[in-house]
Amino acid sequence: MTTAVPIGAPSRPLRRVTLRVTEGPDRDVQxxxxxxxxxxxxxxxxxxxxxxxSISGLHAELQLGSAGGAVLLRDLxxxxxxxxxxxxxxxxxxxxxxxxxxxxxxxxxxxEDEVQVPISRQGHFGALIGQSxxxxxxxxxxxxxxxxxxxxxxxxxxxxxxxxxxxxxxDESPRHKGPFVVLDCGALPxxxxxxxxxxxxxxxxxxxxxxxxxxxxEAHGGTLFLDEVGELPLxxxxxLLRVLDRRExxxxxxxxxxxxxxxxxxxxHRDLKTMVSQGQFREDLYFRLSVMTVExxxxxxxxxxxxxxAEKFVADFTRGRPGTVVLGPAARAALLGxxxxxxxxxxxxxIERAVHLAHHGVIEPSDLFLGRQPRAPLVPAAAAAPxxxxxxxxxxALYALPFKEAKQEMLDAFERRxxxxxxxxxxxxxxxxxxxxxxxxxxxxxxxxxxxxxxxxDDEP
Numbered sequence: 001m002t003t004a005v006p007i008g009a010p011s012r013p014l015r016r017v018t019l020r021v022t023e024g025p026d027r028d029v030q031x032x033x034x035x036x037x038x039x040x041x042x043x044x045x046x047x048x049x050x051x052x053x054s055i056s057g058l059h060a061e062l063q064l065g066s067a068g069g070a071v072l073l074r075d076l077x078x079x080x081x082x083x084x085x086x087x088x089x090x091x092x093x094x095x096x097x098x099x100x101x102x103x104x105x106x107x108x109x110x111x112e113d114e115v116q117v118p119i120s121r122q123g124h125f126g127a128l129i130g131q132s133x134x135x136x137x138x139x140x141x142x143x144x145x146x147x148x149x150x151x152x153x154x155x156x157x158x159x160x161x162x163x164x165x166x167x168x169x170x171d172e173s174p175r176h177k178g179p180f181v182v183l184d185c186g187a188l189p190x191x192x193x194x195x196x197x198x199x200x201x202x203x204x205x206x207x208x209x210x211x212x213x214x215x216x217x218e219a220h221g222g223t224l225f226l227d228e229v230g231e232l233p234l235x236x237x238x239x240l241l242r243v244l245d246r247r248e249x250x251x252x253x254x255x256x257x258x259x260x261x262x263x264x265x266x267x268x269h270r271d272l273k274t275m276v277s278q279g280q281f282r283e284d285l286y287f288r289l290s291v292m293t294v295e296x297x298x299x300x301x302x303x304x305x306x307x308x309x310a311e312k313f314v315a316d317f318t319r320g321r322p323g324t325v326v327l328g329p330a331a332r333a334a335l336l337g338x339x340x341x342x343x344x345x346x347x348x349x350x351i352e353r354a355v356h357l358a359h360h361g362v363i364e365p366s367d368l369f370l371g372r373q374p375r376a377p378l379v380p381a382a383a384a385a386p387x388x389x390x391x392x393x394x395x396x397a398l399y400a401l402p403f404k405e406a407k408q409e410m411l412d413a414f415e416r417r418x419x420x421x422x423x424x425x426x427x428x429x430x431x432x433x434x435x436x437x438x439x440x441x442x443x444x445x446x447x448x449x450x451x452x453x454x455x456x457x458d459d460e461p
Contacts, residue, residue: 013116014117019033019038019040022107023105024050024106034064034115039273041058043058045273045276045283057277058278060100062094074091081102084098084099117140120136120139126168128164128168138297142168143172149263151264151288152166152292153290155268155269157269162296163182179218179220182225183197185226185231193232195212195252197215197249204254224262224265229267229289230270244288244289245288247259247261272286300339313347314326314327323361331365333365335370338370350370354369415451416451419448
């Protein structure tokens with residue numbers, strides 16, 4: 001085990017792999033990395049960059065989970081495919097020593113070990129809150145870069161808190177007294193996007209009824225947050241790149257060049273590496289924005305942070321109101337069992353609704369309206385009991401729902417029991433379980449994700 005932090009400093013273990021090219025034009029090239037996602041291909045955005053002309057720009061990726069788990073290899077829709085043990089694969093689990101063939105190149109997955117990465121001693125950074133190791137690792141990075149002017153690219157699922165990262169970087173930086181300006185690239189009308197970036201002179205186009213500064217001028221001396229930068233039209237990306245490189249803007253309809261002093265933080269929920277490989281996002285702009293990258297973990301991977309955040313939101317939404325509202329034990333369990341596809345934003349909305357619906361000051365699972373929340377089996381043998389028998393509490397709860405919701409709850413309960421048993425029978429092997437069920441392994445994986453069931457292992461290459 002390699003120690004990457006000073007003795008006594010807080011840290012957490014992170015998986016690291018070694019890859020070496022054993023055949024092909026790049027023979028003997030080797031990388032060692034602890035990134036949770038490692039990409040391979042010809043594009044310069046990859047972690048392992050190859051020059052083999054038979055390899056796609058973004059060819060394949062390795063996904064590293066928690067320590068002790070298998071490493072997943074995925075082909076990313078490459079032209080010539082990815083082969084393991086002589087079999088062309090879409091996905092495969094790898095053991096150290098496995099050789100991957102891509103085009104005319106062979107890459108050996110040599111070794112796997114564990115490194116210690118620093119985590120913050122704090123349970124927050126600005127408005128970001130969370131005690132989980134994954135979030136404290138993010139805080140440690142933000143603490144080190146806050147007082148710099150480097151550009152930062154923030155990734156993460158929708159609702160995970162990317163704007164909060166940008167705001168916290170601004171508030172903790174020497175620029176905190178300057179403006180914090182947000183440009184939502186996903187909401188910009190195409191015809192106004194250039195003017196929003198550069199500004200314009202009165203009369204320069206039909207709707208230009210007055211002189212107006214662009215977002216860079218507005219953020220002068222402060223921070224510009226480019227939200228959903230992956231949505232910026234391709235033809236406008238060179239204009240953004242020019243401003244970033246020269247730190248100057250020229251308003252539409254003017255000849256005057258204005259200097260700007262701005263720190264840029266960009267965010268996206270899209271995979272910019274894939275967009276670069278597909279020609280949808282400029283490679284040079286990607287590198288200009290990603291001097292430092294920060295990836296926010298999804299809420300479902302943050303453990304008890306879910307309850308911590310929920311309690312904060314309860315306090316926020318009850319402040320100034322008479323009486324007290326608390327999370328009941330069953331509601332806490334329900335929150336922890338929910339997959340949170342909308343992340344922190346979804347949790348906040350859920351708690352706001354529950355605060356207003358709660359009876360007697362206690363939030364119960366029924367107040368959360370989590371829909372497909374994993375729960376105990378809903379249709380035991382008692383479901384077929386005669387009408388005279390005592391009603392099953394779970395069934396009674398179903399009868400209180402609209403038909404479509406009740407039907408979905410019943411279906412989810414059946415699927416959860418069916419696939420739980422199937423995984424037990426096959427010792428967690430997805431390939432054998434999928435074959436037994438008569439469905440594809442990919443479809444099974446997606447079902448398990450939705451149902452909150454976890455994959456154990458898969459021996460198929």
